[in-house]
Amino acid sequence: MEKRESLWEAYLRRGFSRRSFLKGCVALTSLMGFGTDMFSKVVEAAETKPLPVVIWIHGHECTGCDESFIRSGAPLASDVVLSSIALEYDHLLSAACGAPFEAHLDETIAKYNGQYILAVEGAVATRDSGVYCMSGGHTFTHLLAKAAKGAAAIIAYGSCSAYGGIQAAKPNPTGSAGIEHFVGGKPIVKVPGCPPIPEVMTGVVMHVALFGTIPPVDGDGRPKQFYGNRIHDTCYRRPFFDAGMFAETFDDQGAKAGWCLYKLGCRGPETYNSCGNLRWWQGMSYPIQSGAPCIGCSNSNFWDEDPFTTRLPKYGKLGDADKIGIGLGVATAAGVVGHAVASIVQRNSRENLIDEEHHD
Amino acid sequence: MAIKSVKEVNRKEYYIFSPFLRIFHWIMASQIVILFATGLLITKPMDVAVVEPVFSITSMDLVRDIHFTSAFILCASLILRIYGFIINKGDRLFPRVWEGHFYEETVDVALHYMLLRGHHASFLRNPLARGSYAALYVLLAIEILTGFAMYFMTNPSSTGGMLFGWVNVLVGSEMMSHYIHHYVAWFIILFAIGHLYMVIRAEFMEGESEISSMFSGKKILAHTPKDANELD
Numbered sequence: 001m002e003k004r005e006s007l008w009e010a011y012l013r014r015g016f017s018r019r020s021f022l023k024g025c026v027a028l029t030s031l032m033g034f035g036t037d038m039f040s041k042v043v044e045a046a047e048t049k050p051l052p053v054v055i056w057i058h059g060h061e062c063t064g065c066d067e068s069f070i071r072s073g074a075p076l077a078s079d080v081v082l083s084s085i086a087l088e089y090d091h092l093l094s095a096a097c098g099a100p101f102e103a104h105l106d107e108t109i110a111k112y113n114g115q116y117i118l119a120v121e122g123a124v125a126t127r128d129s130g131v132y133c134m135s136g137g138h139t140f141t142h143l144l145a146k147a148a149k150g151a152a153a154i155i156a157y158g159s160c161s162a163y164g165g166i167q168a169a170k171p172n173p174t175g176s177a178g179i180e181h182f183v184g185g186k187p188i189v190k191v192p193g194c195p196p197i198p199e200v201m202t203g204v205v206m207h208v209a210l211f212g213t214i215p216p217v218d219g220d221g222r223p224k225q226f227y228g229n230r231i232h233d234t235c236y237r238r239p240f241f242d243a244g245m246f247a248e249t250f251d252d253q254g255a256k257a258g259w260c261l262y263k264l265g266c267r268g269p270e271t272y273n274s275c276g277n278l279r280w281w282q283g284m285s286y287p288i289q290s291g292a293p294c295i296g297c298s299n300s301n302f303w304d305e306d307p308f309t310t311r312l313p314k315y316g317k318l319g320d321a322d323k324i325g326i327g328l329g330v331a332t333a334a335g336v337v338g339h340a341v342a343s344i345v346q347r348n349s350r351e352n353l354i355d356e357e358h359h360d
Numbered sequence: 361m362a363i364k365s366v367k368e369v370n371r372k373e374y375y376i377f378s379p380f381l382r383i384f385h386w387i388m389a390s391q392i393v394i395l396f397a398t399g400l401l402i403t404k405p406m407d408v409a410v411v412e413p414v415f416s417i418t419s420m421d422l423v424r425d426i427h428f429t430s431a432f433i434l435c436a437s438l439i440l441r442i443y444g445f446i447i448n449k450g451d452r453l454f455p456r457v458w459e460g461h462f463y464e465e466t467v468d469v470a471l472h473y474m475l476l477r478g479h480h481a482s483f484l485r486n487p488l489a490r491g492s493y494a495a496l497y498v499l500l501a502i503e504i505l506t507g508f509a510m511y512f513m514t515n516p517s518s519t520g521g522m523l524f525g526w527v528n529v530l531v532g533s534e535m536m537s538h539y540i541h542h543y544v545a546w547f548i549i550l551f552a553i554g555h556l557y558m559v560i561r562a563e564f565m566e567g568e569s570e571i572s573s574m575f576s577g578k579k580i581l582a583h584t585p586k587d588a589n590e591l592d
Contacts, residue, residue: 219516228516230513244419244421246405262405269538299535302533321542332550339557340561346478
């Protein structure tokens with residue numbers, strides 16, 4: 001792959017019409033979350049930019065993000081992988097293996113130094129020198145540092161690479177952590193989710209591929225066009241929340257009628273994602289639509305904020321904060337009553353003492 | 361012959377609480393009650409117990425609006441209080457912890473309240489009480505920060521989102537902000553119980569216009585207070 005072709009050249013080589021190219025660009029513009037005013041820039045980029053080299057590595061994770069990615073409907077994951085990016089190295093999707101495959105990684109890093117996009121799935125295992133996640137005879141931390149060094153931009157796919165993931169749940173035996181502090185200060189865009197929405201995954205990589213920069217991100221490094229709203233604020237069940245109509249249990253009248261799942265612990269009010277507007281599987285459904293409260297899988301610490309089916313955590317037999325609060329309130333009230341009685345006793349005995357002194 | 365229930369006592373009147381402070385106090389007290397009640401309802405909304413949506417009588421939207429309005433009123437009155445603190449020499453915001461005698465006096469008062477001592481020195485501003493108000497301000501600050509962090513993040517790109525969004529990152533996650541906001545609310549209520557008791561107790565034991573001073577701004581003391589020189 002000496003001269004890398006652009007998306008337009010790839011279309012020409014395949015004998016597609018200009019019209020279908022422009023239609024493809026319209027689709028790209030909208031799925032990257034842009035308005036139509038950005039359309040001409042997308043076309044320009046697709047005509048001139050050579051297809052970006054992508055190195056896709058996997059760390060401490062379950063590869064569930066890839067399962068999500070290959071189900072992307074617009075664009076099709078196969079289109080992205082085969083036509084829109086030059087995927088040079090991928091632990092999961094590559095057919096090659098062994099020493100030649102690892103050698104190819106080194107070649108790619110050297111050849112496209114400073115130009116390639118690094119996509120990272122999975123966390124880094126930091127404890128005991130990183131031995132809990134090894135690949136190719138090296139720790140993942142080593143691989144990540146090597147691949148990050150020459151990357152133009154880094155995409156952190158999934159809650160694992162963004163925040164540490166489920167394996168980072170207390171007590172976090174492997175010292176699992178997000179990749180942010182292990183990439184030597186390279187620009188990083190976080191695409192959290194367990195897994196992220198397929199179209200969000202392809203949308204972000206297409207943005208980086210076409211514009212060569214990471215998309216506009218929020219304070220936490222997440223692309224604003226996909227993580228700019230709470231699920232709660234885009235949820236089709238929100239009117240039931242506002243009206244105070246809640247499912248109390250998973251099988252009651254409200255649950256059957258499709259009312260708000262807030263009282264069943266829905267994390268929609270704290271979760272930034274596109275489930276409410278993009279939904280999953282080409283807009284078919286999303287957890288809340290299927291009657292399951294959101295667990296906030298794209299949140300930085302969702303794994304430790306259990307139980308997922310209540311708003312407040314419970315502390316064993318003590319119950320939740322409200323129960324403990326009432327207990328403490330009653331105890332305080334009892335305490336002040338006791339104190340009041342003791343104070344009066346103290347004052348009376350003191351006054352008697354003073355009276356006796358007067359007598360003397 | 362004097363009537364037994366009439367006693368002649370020599371007292372001095374000290375004006376210590378400016379209107380800013382008094383107005384703030386009562387706004388805060390009322391808003392805390394409203395905020396706490398609506399806050400509990402937001403965490404655990406009432407059961408609907410209707411079979412048809414049209415007959416729903418509860419409104420989460422209304423409860424939330426009351427909570428938010430009340431929060432804004434409290435913040436506005438807090439600004440008024442700080443303004444009063446700046447323009448009135450006599451107003452205090454925090455106890456003077458940099459003055460060494462504050463600690464001895466606090467211990468002295470604490471020993472009395474633990475019933476280990478029969479009495480404590482007379483103060484215009486009880487040092488232990490003022491320490492507890494400083495703690496209350498810290499609790500309020502936590503509520504304001506976490507509250508606005510949740511409120512404004514409806515639109516993270518807004519000015520409010522920029523100003524307060526970092527709180528969610530600082531505490532680990534936005535859910536954690538919810539937890540902290542809820543737990544600290546309970547601590548404020550525990551403070552309120554203690555505070556209510558202590559002022560009633562002071563009124564009952566000393567009879568030195570502890571309660572009415574928050575209306576009139578004046579304390580009428582029989583003893584000469586130790587901090588009489590701190591009037592302005």
